[in-house]
Amino acid sequence: MRLADHGYAAVPLDHPYGWIDPDGDTLLLWRHVRKAIEDIRYFSKTDARTYTELHGPIN
């Protein structure tokens, strides 16, 4: 379809998904795993450990 000829260019997102609560706290799912886990640890150390365990076998 020659999308690039029509102006298409793809850009990678540093944090494609996120969550925000009513008080303004945010969780960003960073592309870089370590940064993502740091963000998760702010909300729950257990969840950060769980995410680390999940990430290993899946990737």
Place this chain on the structure above:
Amino acid sequence: MDLVDVLFIQHPSAWGPGDFAKYLFKHRPDKATRRLLRQPATCNAFEWISETFESDAMRGLWAYWTSMIGPADAIGSGAYVLGFAAVHRGPGILRPRPGRSRIRATNVLTDQQICQICDLAAHSRAQAASSRRTQPAVSG
């Protein structure tokens, strides 16, 4: 075989727990990994999220993520959560610059082509739903 069949191996909603188990056995032979991944295959996505994460932040983020893929309360939809791996591998998640409207503005797709794509997607979803309905109930 329609365009969806050509482009995608199989939509996750068409996977039953048995299909996922076979895939795991073939591609992930170690017991530890299979044990870890068995749970997403045997429950729905919302159940898996609730049992896996304790914080509202992670539960909210993952509920949003899985709901984008398909019906997150369907049996076997726990497999949707595996899609998160795409965030951290390869090129990651990509978006067109300077936004999705850029593609529409160039008239790359005609209205007729877009209608054809929508029809194919609706047909595929209907087939997946029909397949789920005809599967025998899992006895507990």
